[in-house]
Amino acid sequence: MQLRRIEGDLWEIAREGRMKVPGRVYSVGPPxxxxxxxxxxxxxxxxxGILRFxxxxxxxxxxxxxxxxxxxxxxxxxxxxxxxxxxxxxxxxVRLVTTELEAEAVRPRLPDLAARLFLDIPTGVGxxxxxxxxxxxxxxxxxxxxxxxxxxxxxxxxxxxxxxxxEGGALAGADAACVSERxxxxxxxxxxxxxxxNHFLEVDRVAAVYDPVAAAAFGLHLGAVAIQIHSGSRGLGxxxxxxxxxSLAALGKDYGEDYRALPDPQLACAxxxxxAGAAYLGAMQAAAxxxxxxxxxxxGLAVRAFSRVLSGxxxxxxxxxxxxxxxxVAKREVHLVEGRAxxxxxxxxxxxxxxxxxxxxxxLPYRAVGQPVLIPGDMGRYSYVLAGTxxxxxxxxxSSCHGAGRLLSRGGALxxxxxxxxxxxxxxxxxxxxxxxxxxxxxxxxDAYKDVAEVVRVMASGGxxxxxxxxxxxxxxxx
Amino acid sequence: xxxxxxxxxxxxxxxxxxxxxxRYTLPEPYRExxxxxxxxxEVEGRSLAEVVARLVLAEAALLAGGGAVLPDREELxxxxxxxxxxxxxxxxxxxxxxFATARVIAASCTVHAAGSTGLAVLVxxxxxxxxxxxxxxxxxxxxxxxxxxxEEGDLWRARVIFDL
Numbered sequence: 209m210q211l212r213r214i215e216g217d218l219w220e221i222a223r224e225g226r227m228k229v230p231g232r233v234y235s236v237g238p239p240x241x242x243x244x245x246x247x248x249x250x251x252x253x254x255x256x257g258i259l260r261f262x263x264x265x266x267x268x269x270x271x272x273x274x275x276x277x278x279x280x281x282x283x284x285x286x287x288x289x290x291x292x293x294x295x296x297x298x299x300x301x302v303r304l305v306t307t308e309l310e311a312e313a314v315r316p317r318l319p320d321l322a323a324r325l326f327l328d329i330p331t332g333v334g335x336x337x338x339x340x341x342x343x344x345x346x347x348x349x350x351x352x353x354x355x356x357x358x359x360x361x362x363x364x365x366x367x368x369x370x371x372x373x374x375e376g377g378a379l380a381g382a383d384a385a386c387v388s389e390r391x392x393x394x395x396x397x398x399x400x401x402x403x404x405x406n407h408f409l410e411v412d413r414v415a416a417v418y419d420p421v422a423a424a425a426f427g428l429h430l431g432a433v434a435i436q437i438h439s440g441s442r443g444l445g446x447x448x449x450x451x452x453x454x455s456l457a458a459l460g461k462d463y464g465e466d467y468r469a470l471p472d473p474q475l476a477c478a479x480x481x482x483x484a485g486a487a488y489l490g491a492m493q494a495a496a497x498x499x500x501x502x503x504x505x506x507x508g509l510a511v512r513a514f515s516r517v518l519s520g521x522x523x524x525x526x527x528x529x530x531x532x533x534x535x536x537v538a539k540r541e542v543h544l545v546e547g548r549a550x551x552x553x554x555x556x557x558x559x560x561x562x563x564x565x566x567x568x569x570x571x572l573p574y575r576a577v578g579q580p581v582l583i584p585g586d587m588g589r590y591s592y593v594l595a596g597t598x599x600x601x602x603x604x605x606x607s608s609c610h611g612a613g614r615l616l617s618r619g620g621a622l623x624x625x626x627x628x629x630x631x632x633x634x635x636x637x638x639x640x641x642x643x644x645x646x647x648x649x650x651x652x653x654x655d656a657y658k659d660v661a662e663v664v665r666v667m668a669s670g671g672x673x674x675x676x677x678x679x680x681x682x683x684x685x686x687x
Numbered sequence: 688x689x690x691x692x693x694x695x696x697x698x699x700x701x702x703x704x705x706x707x708x709x710r711y712t713l714p715e716p717y718r719e720x721x722x723x724x725x726x727x728x729e730v731e732g733r734s735l736a737e738v739v740a741r742l743v744l745a746e747a748a749l750l751a752g753g754g755a756v757l758p759d760r761e762e763l764x765x766x767x768x769x770x771x772x773x774x775x776x777x778x779x780x781x782x783x784x785x786f787a788t789a790r791v792i793a794a795s796c797t798v799h800a801a802g803s804t805g806l807a808v809l810v811x812x813x814x815x816x817x818x819x820x821x822x823x824x825x826x827x828x829x830x831x832x833x834x835x836x837x838e839e840g841d842l843w844r845a846r847v848i849f850d851l
Contacts, residue, residue: 270723272830272850296828296850333825334790334815394787404825405851406724443787446827446850450780453831458769474831617721618851647822687825 209250211241217266217666221246226469227253232261233268234609234670236662243268245275251475252280256466257287259545259552263604265559266666267613267658271295273474276558279607282480284540284551288467289485290477291452291492293555295536298448298492299499300407300440302533302560302582303373304593304679305365305507306426307514308526309433311413311682315638317517318411322640322683324513325409329506331402332644332687338400339363339505347396351387354378354497355504355532363400363508365527370504372571373532374561377500379539383490387444388451391491395444395498400505402439404645404687406652408587409510410436412679415590422577422595422676426530434679435514435527436591437506438584440536441499448495452488459484480553489538496537503532530593531571531580533560535610543605554605562596562608562673570596581673584611585660587641587652587684588634592664594673608673612660618651625650640683648686700800700807708809709736712795713756717745720848726824727833727848736798738836738843739775739806746779746829747793749849750786750815752822756794758811763799771803775836775845778806779829786826790815824851 210222214232219239221231231249233239239246245268252274253262259281268277273292280293314321330338342350350357355370355377370377402409412434417423428434441448456476460467463479470477478485507529515522538555545552563570563579570579578595585591600606616624630649634641643649667673720727728745732738747756764781768774785791791812800807815823828850836845 272832333817333820333823334787390784390788394784443827447784447787450828457831614724617723618726619719619721645821 209241209246211239216669218670221250223253228255228258229253229261231264233264234266234666235268236266236658236666245270248273248275248472249278251471252278254470255280255282255288255290255475255477256479257282259283263607265607265609266663267558267609267611269613271557273472274555274557277609277613278557279555279559279605281543281552281554281605284553285481287480287553288477289480289489289538289553290475290555291449291456291488292474292476293557294449294492294538295557296446296449297440297536298445299496299534300536301499301503302535302584303437303503303507304530304582305435305510305527306428306530307433307435311431311433314433315682318640318683320517321411321514322642322685324517325510325685326642328509328513329400329402329409329685331685332404335401335403335687336397338509341397342399347392348384350399350501351384351494351497352382354500358501358504358508363505365507365511365529369507369529372529373500374534375539377504377532378497379493381489381540382494382497384494386487386490387448387494391444391447391451394447395442398442398444399502400509401442402506402685402687403442404648407439407687409506409685410681411683412436412591413682414677415680416678418675418677419595422674425574425577426580426593426676427528428593428677435510436584436679437503437510439502439506441495442502444498445495448491452491456484456488492538496534500532531582533582535560543601552605554607556607558610559607560610561606562594562600563606564596564598564601578674581608583609583660583664586612586654586657587681587686588639588654590660591679592660592675593677593679594664594667595676597671597674599671600673604672608667609663612657612663614656615658616656621653621656622647622650624655625653639681643686645687652686708797708799710795710797711740711744713744713747715741715744717741717748722848725848725851727846729844729846732843735801735843738845739778739798739801739808740796742775742836742845742847743778743782743793743796743808743810746782746826749824750792750826751820752824754816754819754823756792756813758794758813761809761811763807763809765805765807767805769804772834772836774804774806776829776831776834776847778808779847782810783826783829785812786815824849827851
């Protein structure tokens, strides 16, 4: 594999063999040529219909088929759709809710807030029944309407929450009829639940502002409290992906040499125009809507929890959704390719949309400064709010990184955590923690992750995003 | 070589082969694999039936976090696949689906029929206990990555990575 530096932190994997395009990697330091994630990126470059580059963001690490941190845009008519390019947790994503609360005023109540949030929002293995189990008709509506379904039922910070989400909180290509009975059964009682692993709900403090104009447009004020939610489509999305992988792997040989010759069976894919491809897209986007609704329900539950603990009316919080981003999804978008506006299917697997200023797809309040890009870090350090740029539209199909990326395996993290009282360490730094499974603390500790500051620095120095603000954790709820 | 393997492992019931199916119960030996953000298992067995049973119980052990599983029901599972590895993965998927929806974990596994494209196993299942199984992994999916189930020399070996 031949790697050459293009400029700054941007590297290129030369096109060779049956690669259709080169690979491009934004990297914290020179990429290691023997990194298996780079081989995966080169494999992605074999996808039928792929345009310009197979892209990797600086939080790149090894995944199934596609690397995590991978972006690939294919021709919307003649290209392939790959479940590996979305991931198991369809529309795992992040939402940020701003408030008018001051962090220092809330600090004495943090333990109570954490306890209340932990009680009201189910977390951990098998978490379910945040709200009553959905009927078939209700689930059908969730799969079609996404966040709007939950807003209509009063799970909201404000009436316009959905408008402040990527794609208005629902993907128009969703086809609930393509979601299997098994996927529905897995998801029916999981709406409004956090899940486990690296999912979290955080109470944050706006600790630094780097771009005052963008921060003001986003409603971020130094010292204010914000609520961050990281979760996805729960069991429903996993089942959709699982079934699609099995189905497409069996069909691949029917679609011609380009499909048969794919170097990794986990890149199982189908033509977008095929019955199987369309079925996956329909089901995947319905699962994405489930995830939007999931984060919306948790928004409503979190706002209520705040009101209960702080003894105020919900409106007094001044809570408002800043934005909600997907980081595991594939969707049709229009981008300029060789100077011409063209509809493409963009796969983002562990990558975030980052549209630039002036783009009509960015909500009006933010349009002048660019789309908010929410990048969570680990639970002991910080997260970032960025803004999309015009350069992202030119270079990365309007895409950016999504988080920190793991340094240690879960087993490695637990071994490194031996002898440490992580709960006490976090509490000593003023972070109230509630976690369902004790081992989660070790698996998810800061040392297990790369420093997200380095990841966002690479995106900023590459002109892909602009730094807007930093969020520091005050309270963390995990599964 | 693949044809020889297929002939040796063509689907047959253990009873018709003159063997009494053996009931394997938790805990059975397995090796846990560190894998980036996920978790995997590797098992060995002296026969296909043994390696399949140990694979089933390795998945169960990950879910139960080493805690005991008290069976209160049993179920005969029959799965098919294009080859032995995919068939084994199909079996694990069925059990993971039951964990996801009915919150049950396998406590024992008896392989009644084993072949390269089909498996029939009787599993005893017990309810997930959030206290006893607090250290269990929240397995979300059975991945295909580096998955294999095959005879290697005198032993059968199987390996699977689970998405967390």
